[in-house]
Amino acid sequence: MATRRVEIAGTTYGFDHGAQYFTIRDPEFRHALLPVMGAIGVWADGAGEPSFVGQPGMSSLPKALADGLDIHQGVEITALRRAGSAWHLESGSGPILARHLVMTMPAPQASRLLGLDHPLSPSLDSLGIAPCLTLMAAFPGELPRPFIHLSSETEPLAWIAQDSSKPGRHAGLTRWVAQASPDWSAAHLDELPENLAVRMLPLLAAAIGAEPDTAVYAAAHRWRYARVATPLGEPYLRADDSTLWLGGDWCLGARVEAAWQSGTALAQSLARHLHAA
Ligand SMILES: Cc1cc2nc3c(=O)[nH]c(=O)nc-3n(C[C@H](O)[C@H](O)[C@H](O)COP(=O)(O)OP(=O)(O)OC[C@H]3O[C@@H](n4cnc5c(N)ncnc54)[C@H](O)[C@@H]3O)c2cc1C
Incomplete structure (x- = not known):
C-alpha cells in the first residue's frame, strides 16, 4: 500500500503506485478497520463491489493502523x-x-x-512471484476521461487507472498509474527506471487519448516481487x-x-x- 509523493510545479501530489484499491470481504477485516475509517474512502470506479482506497493516499491506511506503535521505518x-x-x-x-x-x-x-x-x-x-513495472504520469488540467480504470489481458499495459479520480486526492493535474503485464515487466525488468518511463509513457498516452509530450511528469517504478502466482x-x-x-x-x-x-x-x-x- 504505497503512495509516492512528488512535487510538480511547487505542489505535492500523490500517486498510488502499488496496490490500487482493496476489498473488504472478511467480517473480521471490516471490524479491524472500524477505528480507522477516516483514512478510508470508496473509489467511485463503477465496479460492482466497492473498491476501497486509503485517503489521501493508499499509504494512509497502514499509517493509521500503525499509529502509536514503535516502528522504525527505512531500516533494511x-x-x-x-x-x-x-x-x-x-x-x-x-x-x-x-x-x-x-x-x-x-x-x-x-x-x-x-x-x-x-x-x-x-x-x-x-x-513464483511476478514483477510489475509501473508508470506514474501527470497531465495538466482535466483531461477527457475515457475511463476510470481499464484492464487488458493482451496489451503491454495490463492496468491503467486515473489515480486522481480517487477520493480525497489533490486536484489540479490529471494523474494516471499504469501497470505493465507480468510478461512485459519480466522482459524489461532490468532497464533503468528513466528508460522505462520513456518507453511506457507513449503506451499510456495512446490508451487515454493524450499526446505524450503534454505530460508534466512521468516516472517508472520497478516492483520486482509484485504478484504471487500460486x-x-x-x-x-x-x-x-x-x-x-x-x-x-x-x-x-x-x-x-x-x-x-x-x-x-x-x-x-x-x-x-x-x-x-
Ligand atoms: C503493483 C502492485 C499492484 C497491486 N494492486 C493491488 C490491488 O489493486 N488490490 C490489492 O488488494 N492488492 C494489490 N496489490 C497487492 C498488495 O499490495 C499486497 O498484497 C500487500 O501490500 C502485501 O502486503 P505485505 O505486508 O504482505 O507485503 P509488502 O507490502 O510487500 O511489505 C513488505 C515490507 O517488507 C519490507 N522489507 C523487505 N525486505 C526488507 C528487509 N531486508 N529489511 C527490512 N524491511 C524489508 C519492504 O520494504 C516492505 O515494506 C498490488 C501489489 C503491487 C506490487
Whole structure:
C-alpha cells in the first residue's frame, strides 16, 4: 500500500503506485478497520463491489493502523543469524537483538536472508512471484476521461487507472498509474527506471487519448516481487525452533485483504506462544 509523493510545479501530489484499491470481504477485516475509517474512502470506479482506497493516499491506511506503535521505518535488515537463544539482525543503523522474529517481506527476499540451507527456504523459493513495472504520469488540467480504470489481458499495459479520480486526492493535474503485464515487466525488468518511463509513457498516452509530450511528469517504478502466482495456501509459516514466523500476501493471495489475514493469523500464533511461555 504505497503512495509516492512528488512535487510538480511547487505542489505535492500523490500517486498510488502499488496496490490500487482493496476489498473488504472478511467480517473480521471490516471490524479491524472500524477505528480507522477516516483514512478510508470508496473509489467511485463503477465496479460492482466497492473498491476501497486509503485517503489521501493508499499509504494512509497502514499509517493509521500503525499509529502509536514503535516502528522504525527505512531500516533494511541486511543479514540475520541465531545468537544463542536470540536473533541477531544486521541493519544499516546497527545490530538488533530479538527473541522472536517475524518476517513479512516477499518470500524470495525472506529466503535470501534466512539462507538457502534453512529448512523453510525451499517452500519460500517455490512460490513464483511476478514483477510489475509501473508508470506514474501527470497531465495538466482535466483531461477527457475515457475511463476510470481499464484492464487488458493482451496489451503491454495490463492496468491503467486515473489515480486522481480517487477520493480525497489533490486536484489540479490529471494523474494516471499504469501497470505493465507480468510478461512485459519480466522482459524489461532490468532497464533503468528513466528508460522505462520513456518507453511506457507513449503506451499510456495512446490508451487515454493524450499526446505524450503534454505530460508534466512521468516516472517508472520497478516492483520486482509484485504478484504471487500460486500462494502458499496457509496463513503463515513457523519454523520448528518456534521463535521465527513468516507471513505476507504470498501466503494466501496477492491482495491487501489476504496480507491482513496472514498478518493477523501470524500475530495470533505469536500471542499464543508468548502467553504460554
Ligand atoms: C503493483 C502492485 C499492484 C497491486 N494492486 C493491488 C490491488 O489493486 N488490490 C490489492 O488488494 N492488492 C494489490 N496489490 C497487492 C498488495 O499490495 C499486497 O498484497 C500487500 O501490500 C502485501 O502486503 P505485505 O505486508 O504482505 O507485503 P509488502 O507490502 O510487500 O511489505 C513488505 C515490507 O517488507 C519490507 N522489507 C523487505 N525486505 C526488507 C528487509 N531486508 N529489511 C527490512 N524491511 C524489508 C519492504 O520494504 C516492505 O515494506 C498490488 C501489489 C503491487 C506490487
